[in-house]
Amino acid sequence: MPQIKSPADLDRVREEIIAKRDPNKPCIAICAGTGCLALGCAKTITAFKEEVQKRNLEAKVDIREIGCPGFCEQGTVVVIYPEAICYLTVTPRDVPEIISQTIIENKIIDRLLYTDPNTGEKAVHEYEIPFYKSQMRLLIGNNTKIDSKSLDDYIALGGYSALAKALFSMTSEQVIEEVKKANLRGRGGGGFPTGRKWEECRNAPAEPKYVIVNCDEGDPGAFMDRALTEGNPHLVLEGLIIGAYAIGCHQGYIYVRQEYPLAVENVNVAVRQAKEYGLLGENILGSGFDFNVEVHRGAGAFVSGESSALMTALEGKVGEPRPKHIHTVIKGVWDKPSNLNNVETWANVPLIINNGADWYGSIGTEGSKGTKIFSLVGKVNNTGLVEVPMGITLRDIIYNIGGGIPGGRKLKAVQTGGPSGGCIPESLIDSPVDFDELTKLGSMMGSGGMIVMDEDTCMVDIAKYFLDFLTDESCGKCIPCREGIEQMLEILTYITEGKGEEGDIELLEELSEVIRETSLCALGGTAPNPVLTTLRYFRDEYEAHIKEKRCPAGVCKALISYYIQPDKCQACLICLRECPAEAIIGGKNQIHVIDQTKCTKCGTCLDVCPSRFGAVARISGEPVPSPLPAEARAIRVKQGRAK
Numbered sequence: 001m002p003q004i005k006s007p008a009d010l011d012r013v014r015e016e017i018i019a020k021r022d023p024n025k026p027c028i029a030i031c032a033g034t035g036c037l038a039l040g041c042a043k044t045i046t047a048f049k050e051e052v053q054k055r056n057l058e059a060k061v062d063i064r065e066i067g068c069p070g071f072c073e074q075g076t077v078v079v080i081y082p083e084a085i086c087y088l089t090v091t092p093r094d095v096p097e098i099i100s101q102t103i104i105e106n107k108i109i110d111r112l113l114y115t116d117p118n119t120g121e122k123a124v125h126e127y128e129i130p131f132y133k134s135q136m137r138l139l140i141g142n143n144t145k146i147d148s149k150s151l152d153d154y155i156a157l158g159g160y161s162a163l164a165k166a167l168f169s170m171t172s173e174q175v176i177e178e179v180k181k182a183n184l185r186g187r188g189g190g191g192f193p194t195g196r197k198w199e200e201c202r203n204a205p206a207e208p209k210y211v212i213v214n215c216d217e218g219d220p221g222a223f224m225d226r227a228l229t230e231g232n233p234h235l236v237l238e239g240l241i242i243g244a245y246a247i248g249c250h251q252g253y254i255y256v257r258q259e260y261p262l263a264v265e266n267v268n269v270a271v272r273q274a275k276e277y278g279l280l281g282e283n284i285l286g287s288g289f290d291f292n293v294e295v296h297r298g299a300g301a302f303v304s305g306e307s308s309a310l311m312t313a314l315e316g317k318v319g320e321p322r323p324k325h326i327h328t329v330i331k332g333v334w335d336k337p338s339n340l341n342n343v344e345t346w347a348n349v350p351l352i353i354n355n356g357a358d359w360y361g362s363i364g365t366e367g368s369k370g371t372k373i374f375s376l377v378g379k380v381n382n383t384g385l386v387e388v389p390m391g392i393t394l395r396d397i398i399y400n401i402g403g404g405i406p407g408g409r410k411l412k413a414v415q416t417g418g419p420s421g422g423c424i425p426e427s428l429i430d431s432p433v434d435f436d437e438l439t440k441l442g443s444m445m446g447s448g449g450m451i452v453m454d455e456d457t458c459m460v461d462i463a464k465y466f467l468d469f470l471t472d473e474s475c476g477k478c479i480p481c482r483e484g485i486e487q488m489l490e491i492l493t494y495i496t497e498g499k500g501e502e503g504d505i506e507l508l509e510e511l512s513e514v515i516r517e518t519s520l521c522a523l524g525g526t527a528p529n530p531v532l533t534t535l536r537y538f539r540d541e542y543e544a545h546i547k548e549k550r551c552p553a554g555v556c557k558a559l560i561s562y563y564i565q566p567d568k569c570q571a572c573l574i575c576l577r578e579c580p581a582e583a584i585i586g587g588k589n590q591i592h593v594i595d596q597t598k599c600t601k602c603g604t605c606l607d608v609c610p611s612r613f614g615a616v617a618r619i620s621g622e623p624v625p626s627p628l629p630a631e632a633r634a635i636r637v638k639q640g641r642a643k
């Protein structure tokens, strides 16, 4: 194992690694990230290893287990180098063919390529696939080129050169100035200027100081930080070491939620390797700078991602927030100056140091520089991780990258900013995505959750969903958050159950104000956002629920009914057989009727009724028409059939 004791050593080691590698040797890069593991990629990886062994190709083919390449909708993703052929939805069954055709015969297997659903065109390489085309993958782009557990792979791609540059050709102050000039803003939610935070921590009078990586990532559906920490842990670690040097501290922590076992494993491997190579520990790269890192597994509560709660958890206590009259950069872990940044924030640092603040500043908008990773989920064709330049429009993300809304449905809104974010209506999707623009719209960037909603989404129900999550996740330490969110949830529940009253909207607004102003931490401080933005853009939906007892989207069970239209029913028995509540009356040649007293409103009848009949209707805000008597039902079908 190489001992790297100087920048020249690092260059030499890099050259040796590259020299040992044959750039023309086929390498099969297989996603081994958590998402694809859930899809069964472990079996695909084993199948590749066995097939390669069976054909005695071990010396001729490399197999690389990589982190998430982002296109989760089409996992398991396999990229074959040096041509970078991208195969999607690969299963163990495809493996023998990939080896015999692509590796041995050099032929492309058409059926495993991306097919454009509109044009039918095939795409051989990642960069030709619309999902990837409009992205700017500065941070996750290297995931396919790096074995998540290989420091050599990272070094071969120029890894740790930013650290060498910072340690040997920049003073700590210059590093901070560069990060300030790049206008890097924190990716964990608030968008606070990173360089300013570092400077405040550096200037704090007490010693020792700490630097911390926040990989708690509690937002439901978000996995940006997991993908980076699992897939390219050295990028995060390099950023952290540079930050430690800039701030002047010698101990760091990487806080990873326990529910991310692969991220915990890979980051532990990275720390061990960095120590062994001389990139962590004493006298890093011979610079005289000492820095150590410990990996801390968090208990995985959403609130523990909040800065003061996370620091309390690091101290071994329950991860609850504490008052922040004094900022954590002055009094953080063990009351010492502590600088906490999000995974993605740290990952940006090597890029800024290597390429300079001017380069970084050329990407993005006036107030938001660089790229942002989003987890694009919900009612969108291409779900997955997308990295885009700041300033891109929501339309570009949803349609060009996300491929639009499934089933030709209409877009209704997009929710950004995690559970405390907000819903932006379809009419505003040409808005650019950056910290300030999203805040102006009443939402926020948050850490990068982006949930697409179609016309079948009830916005009151959505607000209720997020408040339900936040009620569960509130630590209960302060009354406004503990009691207030629950009160708001209760009102929303009444509204969705048809028990809403005049004045409920005003009460929700009043409670929002109090909770926002008086909560101990930003969990309560931002919790009313889902209600406030849905009220701002979809107030008519609240009013319909309250005044007309109607759910316009047809979602709230208490306000909807299913009804079989007698003139359309063909008595085909399908809904009658499929109804799990046995709520459908009828028979052969008898128009079917739903017994409303038994109906659980699961919607199965609507789903299974053949579209050519379209006999089942979902109605809201109006009484269900009375059923025909049995005799009439039988006659009507006969008449219908006779025609």
Ligand SMILES: Cc1cc2nc3c(=O)[nH]c(=O)nc-3n(C[C@H](O)[C@H](O)[C@H](O)COP(=O)(O)O)c2cc1C
Binding pocket: 185, 186, 187, 188, 189, 190, 191, 192, 194, 214, 215, 216, 217, 218, 219, 302, 303, 304, 305, 306, 307, 308, 340, 341, 342, 343, 345, 346, 447, 521, 522, 523
């Ligand atoms: C309830 C709550 C949960 C949070 N969870 C996270 C998280 O999981 N990851 C994260 O980086 N920041 C989270 N934050 C934001 C952190 O408090 C903090 O602002 C952030 O880690 C700072 O890093 P940055 O400046 O790089 O954004 C959370 C904040 C709140 C109020």
